[in-house]
Amino acid sequence: MRVQGGIDGTALQQRLHAHAAIGATDAGGVCRIALTDADRAGRDQIVAWMRECGLHVQVDRIGNIFGTRTGQEAHAAPVMTGSHIDTVATGGRYDGNYGVIAGLEVVRWLDARGIGTRRPIVVAAFTNEEGVRFMPDMMGSLVHAGGLPLAQALDTTGTDGARLGDELARIGYAGDLPCGSIRPHAFVELHIEQGPVLEAEGIDIGVVHDLQGISWQEIAITGQSNHAGTTPMHLRRDTGYCAAAIAVFVRGLAGAAGGTLVGTVGAIGLHPGLINVIAARATLTVDLRHTDEALLQRAEEQLAEYLQQLAAEQGVHIAARRLARFAPVRFDERIAARIAAAAAARGYSHRRMTSGAGHDAQMMARICPSAMVFVPSHQGISHNPREYTAQRHLAQGADVLLDVVRSLADEQ
Ligand code: HGY
Numbered sequence: 001m002r003v004q005g006g007i008d009g010t011a012l013q014q015r016l017h018a019h020a021a022i023g024a025t026d027a028g029g030v031c032r033i034a035l036t037d038a039d040r041a042g043r044d045q046i047v048a049w050m051r052e053c054g055l056h057v058q059v060d061r062i063g064n065i066f067g068t069r070t071g072q073e074a075h076a077a078p079v080m081t082g083s084h085i086d087t088v089a090t091g092g093r094y095d096g097n098y099g100v101i102a103g104l105e106v107v108r109w110l111d112a113r114g115i116g117t118r119r120p121i122v123v124a125a126f127t128n129e130e131g132v133r134f135m136p137d138m139m140g141s142l143v144h145a146g147g148l149p150l151a152q153a154l155d156t157t158g159t160d161g162a163r164l165g166d167e168l169a170r171i172g173y174a175g176d177l178p179c180g181s182i183r184p185h186a187f188v189e190l191h192i193e194q195g196p197v198l199e200a201e202g203i204d205i206g207v208v209h210d211l212q213g214i215s216w217q218e219i220a221i222t223g224q225s226n227h228a229g230t231t232p233m234h235l236r237r238d239t240g241y242c243a244a245a246i247a248v249f250v251r252g253l254a255g256a257a258g259g260t261l262v263g264t265v266g267a268i269g270l271h272p273g274l275i276n277v278i279a280a281r282a283t284l285t286v287d288l289r290h291t292d293e294a295l296l297q298r299a300e301e302q303l304a305e306y307l308q309q310l311a312a313e314q315g316v317h318i319a320a321r322r323l324a325r326f327a328p329v330r331f332d333e334r335i336a337a338r339i340a341a342a343a344a345a346r347g348y349s350h351r352r353m354t355s356g357a358g359h360d361a362q363m364m365a366r367i368c369p370s371a372m373v374f375v376p377s378h379q380g381i382s383h384n385p386r387e388y389t390a391q392r393h394l395a396q397g398a399d400v401l402l403d404v405v406r407s408l409a410d411e412q
Pocket residue numbers: 129130131137138356357358359
């Protein structure tokens with residue numbers, strides 16, 4: 001593994017902060033929800049930087065953006081890196097953006113030294129990785145990998161009632177490149193860990209060799225609104241109570257699994273949502289994740305059984321709708337080893353680990369050898385304006401990305 005000078009961490013951090021100004025929130029974070037005007041502005045900036053780097057820019061029909069640096073063998077399958085630039089509503093500066101912007105720094109580093117590669121290098125920014133408006137998450141890379149038909153993705157209705165295809169056209173990113181037409185030789189994604197492990201262990205680089213399965217559901221509960229003061233407790237069909245009971249059950253599921261299962265009730269809505277009215281309707285979301293597919297399925301079954309029991313007990317109707325479901329993913333061992341070797345060659349401490357979060361790499365793993373590089377998140381905080389990674393760590397992750405992408409782009 002050839003090791004020369006590293007990525008300019010100051011320039012990388014400056015670009016990250018410049019990009020974070022787009023959709024900046026008063027809390028110091030970023031809100032660039034997929035296919036909003038803020039996402040368009042964020043996309044425009046990435047496209048401008050890609051063009052500045054002399055990349056050939058293409059946009060596919062689900063809005064994925066690809067910047068290609070040609071190789072000596074222009075038609076060889078490219079090495080692809082990248083991530084996403086859409087964020088959750090209370091997002092930070094680094095989730096996704098770091099992987100795209102570091103990919104461009106790799107291109108700049110090679111150009112500044114006049115270094116060519118055998119294979120082309122592609123930097124990608126995938127559409128709608130977060131999935132908080134249009135579900136499922138990792139949608140752009142899922143369509144690219146053939147896991148979701150384009151027409152179905154375009155017809156997805158958002159939480160705000162908008163149709164995805166209309167929003168894509170409205171922001172000017174309904175491209176004409178057929179989805180999936182770039183078949184990479186390999187895919188490497190650089191991302192913040194979004195968890196506490198690397199910082200707690202004082203380790204610089206995470207060599208991500210697998211990623212846990214994800215189950216997203218929306219649960220709709222129908223009961224009966226009634227007077228909060230006059231209705232005896234045994235005569236209530238109280239959906240507010242049921243929603244709370246489900247949240248407690250999900251927490252118990254995770255607790256019973258000894259920390260290997262994580263369960264989250266992230267959104268709860270009550271109707272009419274008034275202090276003196278027993279809620280007639282409740283809607284809540286459940287996010288379950290596990291590295292073991294069979295145990296994730298078991299947790300889903302236990303939840304389904306509980307919903308039936310609760311409905312009978314409380315005299316309410318409960319319907320569950322699947323929003324996303326991805327099995328755990330094992331990344332490519334050869335590429336994981338290449339990441340570990342690159343970190344070692346630069347004297348960066350590193351450890352193998354699992355990704356708790358979903359990423360575009362899990363979809364790209366369906367069509368080409370893929371793996372991920374993590375850098376520490378301060379206090380493990382993410383999906384939060386306080387998300388932070390030190391410049392030193394940002395630069396180290398980009399160095400490893402540079403060395404791995406370069407070595408893959410020069411192989412037969
Ligand atoms: O949900 C996830 O893990 C990712 O942030 N979309």
